[in-house]
Amino acid sequence: MSMPSVLAVAMVFFMIPGGVLSDMRGTQGLEAQQLAQGSTHLHRRLKRGWIWKQLFVPEEDPTPRVIGQLKSDSDQGESFIKYILSGEGAGDVFEINEYTGEIRTLKKLDREEKAFYVLQAQAINRWSNEPEEPQSEFIITVQDINDNVPQFQNEPYVSSIPEMCPIGTTVAQVTATDADDPMFGNNAKLIYSILQGEPYFSVEPKTGIIVTSWQNMDREAREQYQVVVQVKDMLGLSGGYSSSTTVTVSLTDVNDNGPTFQQHLYTFAVPENAAIGTTVGRIMAEDGDTGINAKMTYSLEGELEESTFIIKTDPATQEGVILLAKPLDFEVKRRFDMTAEAVNDHVDTRFLSLDDFTDRTTVKVIVKDEDEPPVFLSPVYEWKLPENAAVGTVVGSVSARDTDTVNNPIRYSVDKRSDITKAFKIDPNNGTITVAKSLDRETAAWHNVTVEAKETSKENSQTGFSILDINDNVPRLARDYQPYICEGTQAGELIQLLSAVDPDDPVEGHHFYFSMVPEKRINPNFTIRDNQDNTAGIVARRSTFTRKDRTQYLLPVVVADSGSPVLSGTSTLTISVCSCQPAGHCPTGGVEALALSMGVSLQTLLGILFCLVEVKELELPETVSQKVFYYGESGVGGGELDFCQPTVPMRPHPRRRERRMRREDVRASIRMSLRESHLIGPEDEVFKQFILDRLAEADQDPYALPFDYLQIYAYEGSGSPTGSLSSLDSSTLESDQSVCSPRPSLARLTPWYGAREEDTLF
Template identity: 65%
Template sequence: MDCYALLPLLIVSSVMGCYATEDAQTKRPCLEMRSPNATQHVAHRRFRRGWIWKQFFVPEEDPAPQIIGELKSDFDKGDLSIMYLLSGEGAGDVFEIDEYTGKIRTLRKLDREEKAFYTLRAQAINRKNNQPIEPESEFIVKVQDINDNMPQFQNEPYMSIIPEMSPTGTTVMQVTATDADDPQYGNNAKLIYSILQGEPYFSVEPKTGIIVTSLPDMDREAREKYFVIVQVKDMMGLSGGYSATTTVTVSLSDVNDNGPIFQHNLYSFGVAESAPVGTTVGRIKADDSDVGVNARMNYSLEEKEGSDTFHIRTDPVTQEGIILLAKTLDYEAKRQFFLAAEAWNDHVDTRFLSYDEFRDRTNLKIVVEDVDEPPVFLLEVYDWKIHENAALGTSVGTVSARDSDTANNPVRYSIEKDTDVKKMWKIDPNNGTIIVAKPLDRESRAWHNLTVTATETRQNGLSSFVLVFIKVLDVNDNAPQFSREHHPYICEGVQSGELVDLISAVDEDEEEEGHQFYFTLVPEKRINPNFTLRDNQDNTASILTRRSSFTRQDRHQYLLPIVIADSGVPPLSSTTTLTIIVCSCHPTGHCPAGGVEAFALTMGLSIQTLIGVLVCLLMATVLSILMLAVRRRKKKQQGESKEDESKPDPWEASEKVLRYMEPGAEVDSGASPPVPLRPHPRRKGRQQWRAEVAASIRMSLRQSYNVGPEDEVFRQFIQDRLYEADHDPYAPPFDCLRTYAFEGMGSSAGSLSSLESSTSEQSPERPRDQGMPFMRLTLWHGGKEEETHF
């Protein structure tokens, strides 16, 4: 018996089992009845009662309405006193119950795939007292499946790729179909697969849907794609069932099972003899049925003459062999070439072919085509040398060109105008000899670059050109000169043997091993009483003093002619006269004008300079006269106010002694004694001390004019001057009266004199400002400037 037939009995027994048992002590049924109007529970003893079931299965897709079963209580006597009620899933919508008879019927068609079963509840109620006769009971209505759904393939479309030449039984892919019918009921959802199209190349497993190959050696080059139609049927493939189909596209991937093959045994090409290197001569290609990496080609050339005039490379896109020109061609020398070309695959698969089967050979014939060519020079570049003193008409060299064609036309030569500067060169148009047309000067131009053209003499003849480089060689034709302009000077009182100036020379000529210069005085003045010249043997010379006691009163300048000779062949020399100025140098040893006095003496002063000097002198004279007049006026006023002309003048400074006192004060025995000023050193003693200063210090001063403040020579010069000032006993500061001036009558600032305190004690009632002149005195004392008002 089918298990579905027992299901109603199981449901009925589970629902009605409650009435088959009673409490052993109280003998009450397991269901208690309660009236809605009762105030307490009333237990009723009764015998076993139960529902009467008829049918609870509904086939899907059955027409409605249709009675599917009946619910009836065993209390029902047929007097219509019991009312049956139905609730739960689908009650009133899918199912309804006859409240008098308990019969259940459907209201519409049922679909198992939409809902496989419904859970309902039934209840029997006494119409008279509206009390339940039977307890509410739950039951299930199951929808029976029928084969009303056809199978459907999943994950379409199906595509697969397998290598060509795959062995039999190679898995292609698996197709899968599903059926919405109940797989647990009958054979409605049991599927079987089969192939409608694709045999004998492919087959399918009936139950799994796995597609495999049925034939070996499927060749991609013969057929690249296969379309396999697979059918699926339910009901185990029996008649009356549903079926569906799908298409599987099977593509064969390529393997290297074919070698390259040339379609011709001989390929012919032509190339002009004037073609430049790298010109494409032609293309060849070996056919290969494979694709992708399996069809990649390599080519090689083998020239029977072994000249390597051509080479071949592979075009990565078309896999063609491109034949290129590797050397220049000459129709007159060789008119055709015979070569052998070979092609082979990059990727070799020995499962299908041997190594020899992956190669193929063919022959090439390349014909050289004649072209009218321009003349050809024997050399690519001409490089010549000639001395700058070469005479006009001297031959520099000869260029030569010939017509390489079989006609061998004569050629004529010419020099391009833009390269023949000032027509310094000429060329013989017939033989190509270049000669000197104008004098040469290496110092003006050391290299001459010419472009020589050779042209065929026939009508519309072709031309070619060549570069000619001419280097002009140096000869010793320039005398040496001073490397810079010199303005030497010496200080008055300079010592013998001191360095006046350091001279050097330059030469425009070119020496391979460098120049060597020689410095001397002119022969008639080799023995100079004032100066001597010392050649330092390093292309420099030193001018030294031979005596001392140079003074401007005796002579303000000296002329010193110097001869400079070079080491050329033949040697050349030049004479230059230096003007040495005698200068009144500063105590530090340098000339105030820095050598400018030399220009003033030799070149003279300009009118503007003379006017400026005269104006300055005139202004200074006027100021001096005014100051003298003011001082005389003050003295006159002071003389009239004196009571006793015999008293010493308080402003008198005699014999470098300053008497410092307030006007009107008397000089008595208690006054301070006069303070003598520190005597100014005499020039003779100062010159004697200066003689002890090293000559190199004074020379460093001269060199410092040509350097900046950051230069080492400049810093050393400053340090030497500081040391000289600190240790010079004759240098300032020494006490001296510097300046004084009349500033008017009286001052609101009061007296600043250091003598005011003592004077005030002697004359406490003396007024400060009653017509007394107010003076300012500036002194140098102990190296410091002091200003005193009184």
């Protein structure tokens, strides 16, 4: 039996079981099925088939490796079959083992560069070069890994939305792509998130649509936002790649602001001889909007003002320009008071009511007097007289008057150019015209004479000049106010009444306007109520002021005058929060704080200071002339200091004790006693015994100091409701006499520490 017959028998035997290989043999499957069913063509030569699995190679793998095997079902391992590979990448990307059919990679592959390769395989008989299998085509697929960063498309992103738009308004959509395989795993599954722009904006994670998430975004507060959006692959899981982009979002304007005049009063001055069409002044109502939403129309309201003045809107600046429409006369009307109104041309009631699109202010126009020429009672005078009228004959009189309020005297004269013959003359004071020389009708039947009238000051009058005031001083508060608010103050209560002064002297008198600083008009704590009478009040807006929360508030106050131009000044007031006494009095902050920090009352400190001054002034070597301060039950207010008569004579001091103490030590001991006094109460046994011992020692010592000796009290006890040591406000101490009662008994004595200048102070 020849070799081919043996192979054919082996092939038939290999294909019979179960038909398993028939699915992998391509076109030979049908023949194998027929053979398994007992076909009558058993001696027919069958086509052999290829055996292989689907081939994959991971991208970016630099290591050469076997990725699969091609095999003919006629290959029994005798190595007589030779495998040949051709097609895309054959030889440089892939190679095949001609004996085994194993396919190996030769270099790193990139799926994004080429996702698959189409190759052809051939199996031939190594000895006869005859094909054992027909040439077959197969595909090697490059398997994706996550090696690409997602990239945003169509950058940069710029968008605009109207201000005050509702939550959920679509702003923009950002789109990113990933070069990885979208069909393989999560490598190209993208998810979006906000890195910057919250809480104003949010993004839909899967679509990249950005929407608003904040209500009432105000363009006047902030016009532009930078929203940073991040995209991540792998559905945002760790290990993925990410990139970001910036979306510039601008707010477009809507009409959510009405016009607002910054001045309560505009004052202008115009001369009475101003021409029609003269610009009297400009007023301005500010509008936070822009473009068409900021356009406004001005109008004037008043008794005669509609015909005397008109107002037009300057399209470039949106100012109201007041123009003169009729001649003025200072002697007829000297001042015009008008109301100017500004109204938005385009209103949007979605955001404001109709009234909010209108604002009003007061306009005052003062007419300035001008020196006008005299006016003749009649513009033309005509007289007839005989030609033989004698020289000196009165022809007639002309009369003119000064229309100004000063009513200056008038002097008359004949224009020499109008009477070349000089036939007439005029009295300069009363305007009487007389014949100056003989007349001849035949020579001149008519004489046209032009008379001039001029104002002149009265004879022997003095000429004075007054300096006209201009508004060149800034108004200010009338004094250095130091307002305070009690802890129990209720909302709406008046805290401080303000007034103002201004060195200027306007003709119409001062008129001041009080207000908050424009950029801080809404103050949660206080408001300023303008009384429209040159005064204003600071009013509390809430009822929760406590020193524990805050001890001081700063309140800027703007004071504006009514001059032209309007000047204003800002003063910052410091409002202190006080735990006020029953009468509403707020103690001085500095001394009060010092006393509280030492545990001693204000009156105690004053008493100690007074004592130190007394000790310093008296330096008598042998006698001591000092005053005794003690608490008596008959003092004012109970437990307060008694000032009493008569004067107790001093006892001589025959000797000095050996133990001396410097004045600095005395002061240090006083300070120490003050620090420690609050630790010892009147019920303390040590304290009581100390008082008894000191009193007994003083009574038995023949050399004790006189009764008018200074006793320093470091503890007051519960006798005084104010907690002070003594009151120094009720009397003035005289340096040459004692102010004390006789030495008190123990029953009347409030606990104290006593000391002489030479003694040690306990």
